[in-house]
Amino acid sequence: MPTASTAAAMKTASVPPQKTAKASAPISATFTKAELQHWHKTMLEMRRFEEKAAALYQQKAIQGFCHLYIGQEAVAAGLKAISHAGDDFITSYRCHALALVCGLSMLEVMGELTGRVVGISKGKGGSMHMFEPSKGFWGGHGIVAAQVPLGAGISFARKYEAEVLNQPNTRVCFTLIGDGAMNAGQVFETFNMAALWKLPTVFVIENNQYGMGTSVPRAAAGELYKRGECFGIPGEKVDGMDFLAVAEAAKRAADWCRAGKGPYLLEMDTYRYRGHSMSDPAKYRTRDDVENVREGRDPIARLQRLLMEQHGVVESYFEEVDEAVKAVVNECAEAALAAPQPSEAELWTDVYPHA
Amino acid sequence: MPQQSVREAIRDAMSEEMRADKRVFLIGEEVADYQGAYKCSQGMVQEFGDKRVIDTPIAELGFTGIAVGAGMAGLRPIVEYMTWNFALLATDHILNSAAKTLYMSGGKVGCPIVFRGLNGVAAHVAAQHSQDFANWYMNIPGLKVVAPSNAADAKGLLKAAIRDDAPVVVLEHEVLYGHMGEVPEGDYITPIGKAHVAKQGTDVSIFAYSMMTVKALAAAEELAKQGISAEVVDLRSLRPLDVDAIKASVQKTHRAVVLEETWAAAGVGAEIIATISDHAWDELDAPVLRLSQLPVPLPYAANLETKCVPQVEDIVREVAALVGGQR
Numbered sequence: 310m311p312t313a314s315t316a317a318a319m320k321t322a323s324v325p326p327q328k329t330a331k332a333s334a335p336i337s338a339t340f341t342k343a344e345l346q347h348w349h350k351t352m353l354e355m356r357r358f359e360e361k362a363a364a365l366y367q368q369k370a371i372q373g374f375c376h377l378y379i380g381q382e383a384v385a386a387g388l389k390a391i392s393h394a395g396d397d398f399i400t401s402y403r404c405h406a407l408a409l410v411c412g413l414s415m416l417e418v419m420g421e422l423t424g425r426v427v428g429i430s431k432g433k434g435g436s437m438h439m440f441e442p443s444k445g446f447w448g449g450h451g452i453v454a455a456q457v458p459l460g461a462g463i464s465f466a467r468k469y470e471a472e473v474l475n476q477p478n479t480r481v482c483f484t485l486i487g488d489g490a491m492n493a494g495q496v497f498e499t500f501n502m503a504a505l506w507k508l509p510t511v512f513v514i515e516n517n518q519y520g521m522g523t524s525v526p527r528a529a530a531g532e533l534y535k536r537g538e539c540f541g542i543p544g545e546k547v548d549g550m551d552f553l554a555v556a557e558a559a560k561r562a563a564d565w566c567r568a569g570k571g572p573y574l575l576e577m578d579t580y581r582y583r584g585h586s587m588s589d590p591a592k593y594r595t596r597d598d599v600e601n602v603r604e605g606r607d608p609i610a611r612l613q614r615l616l617m618e619q620h621g622v623v624e625s626y627f628e629e630v631d632e633a634v635k636a637v638v639n640e641c642a643e644a645a646l647a648a649p650q651p652s653e654a655e656l657w658t659d660v661y662p663h664a
Numbered sequence: 665m666p667q668q669s670v671r672e673a674i675r676d677a678m679s680e681e682m683r684a685d686k687r688v689f690l691i692g693e694e695v696a697d698y699q700g701a702y703k704c705s706q707g708m709v710q711e712f713g714d715k716r717v718i719d720t721p722i723a724e725l726g727f728t729g730i731a732v733g734a735g736m737a738g739l740r741p742i743v744e745y746m747t748w749n750f751a752l753l754a755t756d757h758i759l760n761s762a763a764k765t766l767y768m769s770g771g772k773v774g775c776p777i778v779f780r781g782l783n784g785v786a787a788h789v790a791a792q793h794s795q796d797f798a799n800w801y802m803n804i805p806g807l808k809v810v811a812p813s814n815a816a817d818a819k820g821l822l823k824a825a826i827r828d829d830a831p832v833v834v835l836e837h838e839v840l841y842g843h844m845g846e847v848p849e850g851d852y853i854t855p856i857g858k859a860h861v862a863k864q865g866t867d868v869s870i871f872a873y874s875m876m877t878v879k880a881l882a883a884a885e886e887l888a889k890q891g892i893s894a895e896v897v898d899l900r901s902l903r904p905l906d907v908d909a910i911k912a913s914v915q916k917t918h919r920a921v922v923l924e925e926t927w928a929a930a931g932v933g934a935e936i937i938a939t940i941s942d943h944a945w946d947e948l949d950a951p952v953l954r955l956s957q958l959p960v961p962l963p964y965a966a967n968l969e970t971k972c973v974p975q976v977e978d979i980v981r982e983v984a985a986l987v988g989g990q991r
Contacts, residue, residue, distance in 0.1 A: 397737070431770035440769040447736065447773070452760050458726050459761060462733015469739055473715050474686055498726025505721070659771040660805050662829035 340390070340556070342620040348390055348552055349612045350630055352382035355406040356609060357631075357638045358415055362405065362422055366587045370646060371422045374451075375436045378406040380550075380582040383608035384515055385410045387555025388483050391563060392445075395478065397467075399447040399460040400485035402437035403515075407485065411446035413439065415641035425648040432651040433659070447482075454493035457512070460484030461499045461572075464508040479567040481509045483559075489520020491533050500572070504540040509566035511559065512537070512574045515549065517581040522593045534576035542574050549577025550606040553615075580606070665846035670812075673819035673847050674704045674780075674836065678742060680851065681826040682712055685740065688826055689716040691731050692744030692781075701746045702782065702841055728754035728779075732761045735775040735831075742826060745781030748797045748835065755800075762831040763806030778825045780834035783811070784875055784925045785973050787839060791961030796925035798873065799932050801833045802902040808856055809903040811835040813877035815845035817900055820854025828856060835902075837875045857901045859909035865895030867987050869913040869920045871936050873899040876923035876974070883979035890980075892987050902932065907939055914944040921953045921983055923974060928956035953986050955979060 340348070359379050365371045378385070381403075388398070389410045400407050408418050413429055421428030421439050429439045437451040447463060450456040463482040470476040490496060491514055503510050514533050518525055525533070534544035543565065547558040555577060562573035580602045584591040591599075616622040668676070682688045689712075694701045696709040696719040709717040720727040724745065731741040745751040751758065758779060766774045784796040801809045808830050812818040818836065825832035862877060863884050872880040877898040884894040897913050899906065914920050920940055922933035933954035940952055955974040962972055985991050 399733075429770065430768060430772070433770050434768040438765075438768040440765075440773045442736075442773060447733075448765070448769070450761070452756055455729065455756060455761055458729025458757070459733035459736065462730040462735070463737040464733075465730055466734040466737035466739050469689070469715070469734065473689075495723075495725045495729060498721070498723035499730065501721060501723065502726060502730060659767045659769075661808075662766060662774050662776075 340553075342616070342622075345612060345616055345620065346622070348386050349609065349616060350634065351410060352386050352552070352609045352612065353631060353634050354415070354638070355382045355385065355409055357634045358409065358418070358641075359405060361638045361642050362419070363583070363587065365423065365642060371436070372424075373435055374402065375422065375587040376403040376585065377581070377583040377587070378403055380602070380607070381515060381517055381579045382406060383552040383555050384485075384513065384549050384577045384579055387552050388513065388559045390552070390556045391560040392483065393479070395445065395480045396563075397445045397447055397460075397463045397480060397482040398485070399456045399463065399482065400449065401453065401456055401487050401490065402449070402451050403487065404437065404439055404449040408439045408441070408446055408449065411441065412444040413441050413446065415638065416644050419641050419645040420648055423645045424650060425645055426651045426655070427645065427648040431655055433655065453487070454490035454495050457484060457486055457490065457496050458499040461503045461508050461510050464503070464510040465506065468506070468508060479509070481511055481563050481566040483511045483513055485513045485515055487520065488514060488516040488518070488525050488533060489523070489528065491536060492528055500537050500540045500542060503572040504537070504542050507569060507571035509569070510572045511562045511566055512572060513559070514574070514576040515579055516576055517579050519581070519585065519593065521585040522589070524593070534574060537572070537574040542572050544574035544576065546576045546578060549579030550608045550611065552608055552612050665848055667844045668815050668847045669841065670815045670818045670836070670843050670845070671702060671704050671841040673815040674822060675706055675708065677819040677822035677826070678705065679708060679711065681823055682716060687738065688740045688742065689718065690742045690744060691718040691720060691727060693720055693722055693746050695719060695744050700744070702838065704744070704841070724750050724753040725757065728757040729761065732757050732775055732777060735762070735777040736765065736773050740776045740826065742778045742780065745779065747786075747793060748781050748783040749793050749795055751779065751781065758807070758831070758833070759804055763804050767806060774829055775831050776829045777831045778822070778834055779831065780822065780825075780836060782838040782841070783835035784837050785957070785962060788964060788966065788969065790964040794962040796957070798835055798902055798924070799926050799930060799935070802905070802932065802935065804903075806831065807903060808832045808901070809835065810856055810901050811874040812900060813840070813862075813872075813874055813898050815843065816847050817854050817860070817898075819847055820852055821856065821900065824853040824856050827853065832856070835874060839875055840878070843878070854900065857904040857906060859906035860898045860900055861895060861909070861913065862898040863894070863896040865893040865917065867893045867917055867919065868983055869895045869897055869917045870923060870979070870983065871897050871899060871910065871920065872923040873902060873932070874925070876925060879974070879976050879979060880923055882976045883983065886976065886980045887983060890984055892984060894983060905935070905939060907943055910936065910939055911943045914940055914947045918947055918949040919986060920948070921955065921986065923979065924954070924956050925973060926957060927959050928954060929959065931956055950986055950989070950991065953982060953991060955982060
């Protein structure tokens with residue numbers, strides 16, 4: 310049964326699937342109190358983790374590129390919450406939170422950010438390049454839009470496994486796309502082939518309003534969620550700051566893909582509180598712009614409110630959770646910084662596979 | 665041994681590997697219903713069906729990315745480019761996605777994939793459809809690059825490439841597709857990374873690959889008539905390069921010539937010359953000679969096109985001058 314809040318969320322996410330390819334009726338994604346508490350804590354972990362990363366960046370313990378996800382947590386959490394075991398995820402360089410939600414440990418991610426041997430890529434990938442295929446996490450890709458055909462390719466492999474290799478499966482690949490990437494040619498090439506070949510890919514646009522410093526209306530003609538329309542790919546705009554709305558829409562999209570109907574497109578209306586990367590002072594918007602979103606739409610505060618109002622969770626619970634999360638994050642940062650850098654021998658490994 | 669054309673050898677290599685391993689599939693423009701733009705996949709869609717021989721739209725970047733994603737996820741794609749000229753659009757996925765991800769992931773995500781198609785100077789199709797990209801790809805750590813000159817190696821190297829867990833660039837040649845040659849019967853591979861002494865000689869070593877090996881062999885026959893014994897080393901593999909074979913041949917003949925269809929600047933020849941400098945400098949009796957495409961876009965007109973690329977008579981003349989001490 311949808312909760313009152315879910316129903317409200319559905320209203321904000323009320324842009325209907327396109328008429329050209331009507332999706333099936335919404336299937337409610339419902340969560341118990343314990344599950345909601347879990348996802349609240351998960352989003353808080355993403356945020357505190359990245360706040361710590363920002364602090365370490367300022368101390369030069371993390372260098373180079375570092376693109377933070379702060380503000381967008383409901384998207385990663387909502388997708389993971391309705392995913393099945395065996396589903397695949399792939400994203401751009403803004404990848405730390407998705408890595409965590411896919412099951413990478415904080416130390417594996419922080420170790421990579423700090424260039425340590427305990428990093429998931431042994432310190433050879435850095436902020437933008439983390440992978441753990443055994444957990445369905447396929448990166449972490451540094452070239453804008455490259456992950457789009459790669460994600461469709463993972464779906465191609467799953468369909469091939471079912472049809473040619475006799476390995477029946479209903480695995481979908483959640484392929485996350487920044488709003489800036491939506492203007493790259495390979496996205497359209499991929500939509501065309503994904504539709505032609507009915508690939509089970511949920512394309513998830515994370516519209517955080519700015520591609521680096523260029524606002525979406527200055528870069529994109531028309532609505533992003535309609536960009537699959539001419540290929541017959543259904544598209545929906547969703548309140549990406551609402552965990553429940555994300556989960557609802559993602560479940561609907563994933564069910565569509567699992568039923569063999571081809572790809573599905575979701576546009577998550579979200580917001581990043583920080584700059585494009587750590588080196589971006591974000592002068593293309595005002596401090597008030599960010600504060601207004603933070604106060605009115607913050608995904609973590611929103612789920613906290615829902616837990617308090619509908620499940621009777623008390624304020625002190627959240628304070629305790631936050632303290633506990635901060636402690637874990639601090640421990641993880643200390644462990645990462647205490648870990649050795651990769652040995653020089655690592656310079657020469659992994660260029661080619663073992664014979 | 666039975667005679668086969670290079671294009672038949674390529675088809676047999678792909679078909680044999682697809683019979684042996686169901687994870688192997690062929691994807692590209694016109695590979696299925698049309699039977700290949702150059703008929704390299706003749707009959708394959710009839711045997712393997714359209715789930716394994718897959719026609720794509722004209723979208724090199726997109727279909728290369730999809731193939732690389734499928735390779736990362738456990739399949740073994742063969743990507744056919746109608747020509748390597750069109751693969752320029754796909755270089756981001758060849759370099760950044762296929763070649764680098766194993767390293768960037770600390771060994772967690774590899775991509776066993778073959779990128780193949782025709783490369784080099786074709787006949788009368790002008791500059792945008794006629795370029796040798798060998799030096800571009802042999803520059804990239806993470807890739808392997810092969811460029812066969814005959815039917816036996818076209819089959820053996822392609823089978824090796826398909827079985828290799830690394831991404832392999834296979835540079836074929838349009839003019840060679842119809843060339844006939846002896847092909848061993850049964851299952852065999854030509855190991856990647858091993859050059860082949862195509863003709864033994866004592867006076868000068870000619871290093872070549874792909875079409876230039878064919879020209880080198882013809883030139884060596886002419887040179888023999890002049891009393892010059894030229895050794896022809898078919899490099900076959902450009903990355904990794906068979907340094908030992910290059911060194912051994914220079915140690916034997918003390919003179920070296922490099923042939924390439926690409927331009928000289930930062931080319932294959934430049935790399936071979938540096939290799940000789942590093943490993944066999946003391947063995948040289950003369951400077952290393954390199955014959956390359958003239959540094960202009962390849963023209964259409966037949967007379968200009970011929971002039972632009974080293975021909976057999978150019979090779980004979982220049983090698984004879986080198987051996988005669990006139991250079």
